[in-house]
Amino acid sequence: MRQTAVTCNMKKITLLVLFVFLNSLLVLGQNIPKNYVVIDSILGDLDNDNIKELVVVLNTKKAEKENENIPRELRIYKKINKKWINWKNSEQALYGSREGGMVGDPYAGIKIKNGILLISHFGGSSWKWGYTDKYRFQNENFYLIGYESNYGRPCDFWENVDFNLSTGKIIFEREFEDCEKEKIYKKENETFYEKKLKITLEKRQAQKIEITSPKYNYKIHL
Numbered sequence: 001m002r003q004t005a006v007t008c009n010m011k012k013i014t015l016l017v018l019f020v021f022l023n024s025l026l027v028l029g030q031n032i033p034k035n036y037v038v039i040d041s042i043l044g045d046l047d048n049d050n051i052k053e054l055v056v057v058l059n060t061k062k063a064e065k066e067n068e069n070i071p072r073e074l075r076i077y078k079k080i081n082k083k084w085i086n087w088k089n090s091e092q093a094l095y096g097s098r099e100g101g102m103v104g105d106p107y108a109g110i111k112i113k114n115g116i117l118l119i120s121h122f123g124g125s126s127w128k129w130g131y132t133d134k135y136r137f138q139n140e141n142f143y144l145i146g147y148e149s150n151y152g153r154p155c156d157f158w159e160n161v162d163f164n165l166s167t168g169k170i171i172f173e174r175e176f177e178d179c180e181k182e183k184i185y186k187k188e189n190e191t192f193y194e195k196k197l198k199i200t201l202e203k204r205q206a207q208k209i210e211i212t213s214p215k216y217n218y219k220i221h222l
Helices: 001-033
Strands: 037-044 051-057 073-078 083-090 107-113 116-124 128-138 141-152 157-164 169-178 183-193 208-211 219-221
Touching: 001 083, 037 107, 037 219, 051 107
Parallel strands: none
Antiparallel strands: 037 051, 051 073, 073 083, 107 116, 116 128, 128 141, 141 157, 157 169, 169 183, 208 219
16 A cells, blocks of 8 residues: 555656646747757756756757758756746757768767766767767856767777866777677776866867877777
8 A cells, every 4th residue: 555655656746747847848839949849858957056957959940851961959948037048059069860870860868967967879880889978067158077988899899988078087998899709808998188178068069179099099089
């Protein structure tokens, strides 16, 4: 009986959160440009003021033909005087709808964790790639503070990069895989420091950044 009551309460809480969330999107509708399409959205406190912001992923137009690549925009809305106000925008934080290679749509989701905005993408074909950008609001802007990526192919190798842009610390790992013997036959690891970079949400792709690891001379593209 107690378990049933707890389950019932959890359902009520879930429905309430869903209602508030959908209501937020409904009210927000008037602030979304014509022909834009909402792909995803999430609520969370991003500036530590105990008031949740609304992050929305948008297609910037409706597809006119099959497999058309649609540019995307990320918008962050802040609630002021009970109204959603367009606070921050970025046309560079998201890949287009067909920029995932054979995968097609590379969008893998957004999350808010401990006030940090996480944006993930993935793509590829036999060679696969994926990455997550981590943004924190500071000095009146959203700055990229972390970057995690993975790249590789089954029966060849897999590599992982963890770049803390706040400290400049980069952890690089690569594992070589032999599928016939069903084992990892070689591992390469190195940790090094790069100069601190200032990359904002609005200008995420404004510059092409390539970093070469000092030990193995591997290229890391940001």
